[in-house]
Amino acid sequence: MRFSYILLFSLFAFLPVSAQNAIGEWQTYLSYHNPTRSEVIGNKLFIIANGGLYAYDKDDTSIHTYSKSFPLSDTEISYIAYQSVYKILIIIYSNANIDLLENEEYVYNLPDYKNKNITQDKSVNHACFYKESAYLSTASGILCVNLKKREISNYYALNKNVLACNVSDGKLYAATSDGLFAGLLTDNLLDINNWEKVSDDTSEFLSKYRDIPFKEEVPENIIPNSPVRNYPYFMNFTGERLLIAGGGHIANRLERPGTIMTFEDNIWKSFQEEGISEQTKLRYDDINCVVQDFQDKTHHFAASAGEGIYEFRDGRFVNWYSMHNSPLESALPDEPSKNNYVRVNGLIYDKEDNLWMVSCGVAKNPVQVLRKNGSWVSLNYPEATERSNFGRTIFDKRGWLWATSSRIESGGVFCLNYNGTIEDTSDDQHKFITQFTNQDGTILEQLAVYCIAEDKEGAIWIGTNKGPLVLNNPSRYFNDNFYCTQIKIPRNDGSDLADFLLVNEAINAIAVDGANRKWIGTAANGIYLLSANGMETVHHFTEENSPLLSNSIESIAIHPRTGEVFIGTGKGLVSYQSDATEAENSFKESNVRAYPNPVRPDYDGVITVTGMVYDSDVKIVDTAGHLIYQGTSLGGQFTWNGRNKQGKRVSTGIYMVLAADSEGKEGVVTKIAFVR
Structure with a gap:
């Protein structure tokens, strides 16, 4: 027996491991910059910053963050106060929800105040303790x-x-905007008549009992590694680097300071902000997208909702393009404020490293291209001029450019096939559709289009104010009889009736995962994970049933290797570890990894195998060749619960993972070790 364990553990040393999050695990990525309040609890300093909470241990200098992922009940904290006898930190949220954090570990939620039906402002100004x-x-x-x-x-x-209150001599005193009031604790203080005004002047009371935001000053060097702001308005991945732009415009500008952030290898960084407006002589706000040069990972461009585009190297501002030094145009060229209406969006590189962009509301050239040699090409397509809310862009597998427009009065989708010749527009195909016709012949009017994505099968999915639409035959887009598809979901009432998928939802974001499933972010109802064809809802996450920070989804981006789904909400960024990753083009033994490996006796989660090709057929067998489990990978990833076909946990031993592509032409073998 002793020899067999030595053999097993010697095998373990050669089995691959991974630090990827467990399937189904949530992470919260809140900003912990700009402290606004602190409380001292023993040797720790608890700090609110940007609505987030973290604790700094003054002895060992460690930092611990708290969030809705664990253990808090909500997000956007506005107030904290500590009572030492009961060792409770009272946490007040901006929506008036209340948590009691006891012994720095256990949380008790008190939602009654949040749910109380009163029209008055519920914000908290001060706390005092008595018994x-x-x-x-x-x-x-x-x-x-x-x-x-x-x-x-x-x-x-x-x-x-x-403004403040205190208990003294059996009375509860309240300093208000109308003077100092008091009431006996033995009286029914629910009756406002049992309160009496004792003074018009509250200055002496407030000087003694006023709120003190910082019980101890926060050292400047203890900010947790985190986003600089909770503004995940736009996100995309270039390689394994997440790029985030924090501003933009919808009907009006979002009025957010210029915010560009990156997240890579668990490190947050921010681009330069200071000094840019001084150089341009214009505001530096509302950055609506950012893109990385495929040929140079230090080189980035960012577009703004009014001041053109900005160029950065190593996160430092190096150049600015607007109507005075480029062909970019103003939407209001004859107005005094014309310099603040150079609205550019949809930055995207083509395969030749040329930077494309769309301009909002311009009269001449709605599409501009900055060639890799530094020259500009202005493209005039009359049907795309004066579109006030051009937004997201993609290049599809054919190299066609697609762009969305979200203003209901002029919304729709623009498509351009430039046939690989940017300057020569004589062979271009281009079309802007404002009214789509669905498969039943119904015309969809007053359509606002917010987002666009191409799936693994080449279908184009667009998010609108009337749910998702699918362009199953995008190559026919320029035909007069082109139509879109609204997915019909059969009802569960036994009838032959069906409802259009999410038809009453505004869709702000769509992302396609490695298994060709669709992550659909709504404006007010959280995020959906749909099957590849959209007919099945795999998950529907909301702030009520998950750590999602808000039901208002602004952006979605999926890590290309791990499958971690980053979800930008109106209250900040969270992620969900999905069970699908991008598939490999072919099997490579070095890419195939199983984790956890070995599987320890106390582990009861799923075992994940990565590095598969698309829709791999996977079999789990024991060393005698008996089939234990089989299934199909989701994109490049396969999961197994460690049980056999009868639902029983497998015993100690080595198990072989046999994977082959869907045609059986190539395969790979790896091992998983179990210890019971």
Whole structure:
């Protein structure tokens, strides 16, 4: 027996491992810059920054972050206060939800105040403690929380902005915008008549009991590695680097400071912001997309919602292109504010490393190309002029350019086949469709198009204000009889009726994973994972049933190697570790990895095998050749729960993973070791 274990563990040394997240695991990527409040708890400093919470240990200098992924109940924290007797940190969220963090570990959620049906402002200005109670001064009264029972005990509606409160001589004092009021704790303070005004002047009371945001100053060098802001408006991957732009415009500008961030190898970085507006003499705000040069990973361009495009090297600003030094045009060329209406979007490189872009609302050249040699080409397509909200772009497998327009009055999809000749437009095919006809002959009017993606089969998926549309035959786009498909989902009521997929949802983002499944981000109902054909909902994540920060999805990007799905929401960035990755073009033994490996006795999750080709046939067999389990990879990844066909956990031993492509022409073998 001893010899057999030595043999097993000697084999383990040669089995590949991976640090990829477990399937189904959520990560939260909040910004922890710009501290606004701190509390001291023993040797630790708890800090709110950009609505996030983290703790700094002053002894060992370690940093621990808290988020909705674990263990908190919500996001966007506005206030914290600590009670030392019960060792409870009260956490108030911007939506008036309340968490009690006990002993820095256990969380008790008190949603009653958030759910309370009152029209007044619920924000908290101050906290004081008396016996087992916490009295929270709010914009319209005082909220009483019983820390011993972990419940909200009372809410005293004073209909005044309470700046601070305190208990003294059996009375609860409240400094309000209308003076100092007091009420006996033994009286029914729910009755506003039991409160009396004791002074018009609150200055002395506030000087003694005023709110102190920072119980201890926050050292400048303890900011956790994190995004600089919670603005994941636009995201894409170039290789394994995630690029994020934090601004843009919808109907109006988002009025966000110029924000460009990267995430790679678990390290967050930000591009230069300071000094750019001083050089351009214009505002540096609302960056709506960023793109990386395929030939040079240090070289980037970013587009803005009004001031043209910016060039960066190593994250430093090096050049600026607007209407004065390039062919870029203003949407309001005759107005005094014309310099702030050079609205560019959809930056994208073609295979020859030329940078394409679309201009919003211009009268002449809606498409511009910055050639790799530095020259410009301006392209005039009359049907695409004066489109006020040009947005996302893609090049499809044929090399055709597609661009979305999201303004309902002029929304739609523009497609350009330039036949590989940028300057020669004589052979171009181009068309802007504002009213799509579906497969039933129904005309879809007042259509706003927010996003676009091409799937593994070459179909074009577009997200609109009327749900997703599928262009199954995009090569026929220029034909007069072209139509789109609205996916019909049969009802579960036994009838022959069907409903259009997500027809009442505005679709802000679409991403295609390695298994050709569609991740659909909605404006108000979270994110869906649909099967490849869209007929089945694999997952529907919302802020109510998952760590998703908000039901408003702004962007989606999928890590090409790990399959981690990055989800940009209106409240910040989260990710979900999917069970699908991009497939390999062919089997390589060095690419095939199984993890965890070995599988320890206390592990009860799934075993993941990566490095597969698309739709690999996979069989798990024991050393005697008996079939234990079989299935098909999702893109380049296969998962197994470690059980046999009868649902029982397999015993100690070595198990072979036999994978072959769908035609059986090539395959690969790897091993998984189990210890029980």
